[in-house]
Every structure is written in C-alpha cells, then in structure tokens.
Amino acid sequence: EKGGYKHFMLKEIFEQPRAVRDTLAGRLREEEGDVYLEDLQLSDEQLKGIDRVTIIACGTSWHAALVGKFLIEEHCRVPVEVDIASEFRYRNPVIDEKSLVMLISQSGETADTLAAMREARRRGAKCVAICNVVDSSIAREADGVVYTHAGPEIGVASTKAFVTQLIALYLFTIRLGRSRGMMTVDAGRALIAAVVRVPALMEEALKLNEQVEKVARNYLQARDFLYLGRGMNYPIALEGALKLKEISYIHAEGYPAGEMKHGPIALIDEHMPVVVLVPQGSNYEKVFSNMEEVIARGGRVIAVCSQGDSEVAAKAEVALEIPTEGEEVAPIILSIPMQLLAYHVAVLKGTDVDQPRNLAKSVTVE
Numbered sequence: 001e002k003g004g005y006k007h008f009m010l011k012e013i014f015e016q017p018r019a020v021r022d023t024l025a026g027r028l029r030e031e032e033g034d035v036y037l038e039d040l041q042l043s044d045e046q047l048k049g050i051d052r053v054t055i056i057a058c059g060t061s062w063h064a065a066l067v068g069k070f071l072i073e074e075h076c077r078v079p080v081e082v083d084i085a086s087e088f089r090y091r092n093p094v095i096d097e098k099s100l101v102m103l104i105s106q107s108g109e110t111a112d113t114l115a116a117m118r119e120a121r122r123r124g125a126k127c128v129a130i131c132n133v134v135d136s137s138i139a140r141e142a143d144g145v146v147y148t149h150a151g152p153e154i155g156v157a158s159t160k161a162f163v164t165q166l167i168a169l170y171l172f173t174i175r176l177g178r179s180r181g182m183m184t185v186d187a188g189r190a191l192i193a194a195v196v197r198v199p200a201l202m203e204e205a206l207k208l209n210e211q212v213e214k215v216a217r218n219y220l221q222a223r224d225f226l227y228l229g230r231g232m233n234y235p236i237a238l239e240g241a242l243k244l245k246e247i248s249y250i251h252a253e254g255y256p257a258g259e260m261k262h263g264p265i266a267l268i269d270e271h272m273p274v275v276v277l278v279p280q281g282s283n284y285e286k287v288f289s290n291m292e293e294v295i296a297r298g299g300r301v302i303a304v305c306s307q308g309d310s311e312v313a314a315k316a317e318v319a320l321e322i323p324t325e326g327e328e329v330a331p332i333i334l335s336i337p338m339q340l341l342a343y344h345v346a347v348l349k350g351t352d353v354d355q356p357r358n359l360a361k362s363v364t365v366e
C-alpha cells in the first residue's frame, strides 16, 4: 500500500507531480487564457460583484491561503484578508453580501473551518471551498467547491494536499481575474503556461531527495531552526517550519526575512540552522542580503536557491538548487525541499513520521 516507500509521507511527496496533473486535468482553456472550474457555481456577474475576499483555514491550509492572498491581489486587484478559522470565529469580522469567503481544507471536516463558514454564510457571504475530500461537510455546505485531486492523503503531515491547494488557488485566481476583466487573455495564458510546467519542475526538484537526506544528517542535533522567505515564499518558510515541528519535534519558526532584524536575529549563533528561501525573482537581492546578515553572525545557512546560482552556493553552508524558471510558481517548487528536509530529519531521529504524537489527520473538535 505504501508502493515500496518506507512511509506514506514519502510516497505522497513523490506522488505530487501526478496530483498536480490530476488537479489541472480538464480545467484549462489555454486558448482563452481561462479555466473551467466545474463546481465553482459562481457566475461572472457574481464574481464581478464581490468587493473583498477572505480566505479562512487552519494549519498547512492556512499557509496555502497566505500564498492565495498574493496571487489574488496581484492578478485580480481585490483586497484579500487571510484568517485562521479559530480566530475569525471569535471576532466580529467585516463580512457581508459583497464578500467572497474561501475556505481551504484538505479533509473538509475541520471543525473551526466549518464553523467559520457557517458564520460567514449567516452574514450573507458567498462561500467557496477548496477541499480534497469529495462530499465532506465543508464541501457540501459551501456554495461552490474547487476540488483538489490529490487523492487520499494518509500521512498526518500534509504534503500533496498542500501543493494541490496551491494549484487550486492559481486556477481560481485566473478565473476571478478573467471574469472581472482584471486579467488579459495573454496574462491568463502566461499563468496557465507557468502552472502547466509545474509537474516537470517538481520531478526535477524531487531529484534532491538523496542530497537532502545527507544534509539532514548534519543538522539532527539542532534544537531550533529558523526558516526565512519573502513575498510569496514567506508562507513556504512557515510551512517548512511547521513540517519540521510536526514530525521531527524540533522547534522551528518561519519568519519574513526582512523582519528578522526586528528580533529573531538575536537568536542566531553557530547552533542554529537557518533555512533561507532565496530563488531568483523580484525579492532575490533583498533575501540574499538577509542571508549574508545571518552568515555574518555565525548562523549556519541551508539555502534553497535556483539551479546554477553559484553566488548563493559560495556563501551558504548548503545550497539546495531547484528549477525555478520564472518566479510565478516558485512557492510550489520550494515546498519539495521543505518536505524532504523535515521528512529525513524525522526519519533519522526515529520518530513516527506518518503518525506524529498528539496529532490527528482531521481535527473535528473546536
């Protein structure tokens, strides 16, 4: 059942190119630079009528939501707020009939996310769910659904569900941008082309597996890790830290790289590995200099950079090189070394990778 892999988590990591292909299948209208989302249930008129988007989720799905904010604001020019379900419910959120509320949940059963959706509906918002489990509670009660086609995810630490949530967000962004007239046909086509390249880029990134295992051996003794990223890659730093915490029980924190100097820089010494997400792209120079600040204070940098980046490779203790080919889909590709690093550290530490202590696959209590 694990298909020759030692753990479900590793099997699911390697299934990701397939999961992404399945999530794209039948949905791309490449000529029109648009997508078809069969269960979205929102007309162009309705999508035009919204004046804000609120995305609500928990845990890893919340990290996907943070990437979604970047995508939607960039391409659709609608303000997007992101909230943790258990926080949203206990505020007095500004939500009305012109709000689109998006719920992201792999299981579709997370109690706080379900309750947040009910609250949003009570206030008249249209609710769209991104779910992996067909006919789950959240999928059934939402006005519309964008299903991810990751297939059943057994490992408690979410991997393939997360990357397909990101794909669903790219697709939704195209639909929203095109329906509102904020995205041209050419821009839609370009984003589709970027997303179509993802499975092949992921296959390339998965070749890092053996290198990452070797790297993991050198950092097992660390008690704390810091993960840094900027822009769309900042949520991936959060996700990398969460994966490590959950399955290896090593404390880890994700931080926006530019915020480091406002506090966490005090933690840096030769005992603290710092994972720096520094792919080519618009934030490259800034993150590069944040990396230099870490090195100058004796921090041990594990950099994740674009293939062939000899400048990063020359500075960092370790450079994990990923194919980026344009920054648009970098968050998805960066996720792979994050997952592999957490996985190998956990395996080498001997923890129960698929069933980490105190965690449940679906959190149905509030």
Ligand code: F6R
Residues within 6 Å of the ligand: 058, 059, 060, 061, 062, 104, 105, 106, 107, 108, 109, 110, 113, 156, 157, 158, 159, 242, 246, 361, 362, 363
């Ligand atoms: C982390 C993880 C959890 C879930 C969270 C939400 O690896 O799996 O943080 O992401 O419990 O679950 P769903 O997406 O099912 O609502």
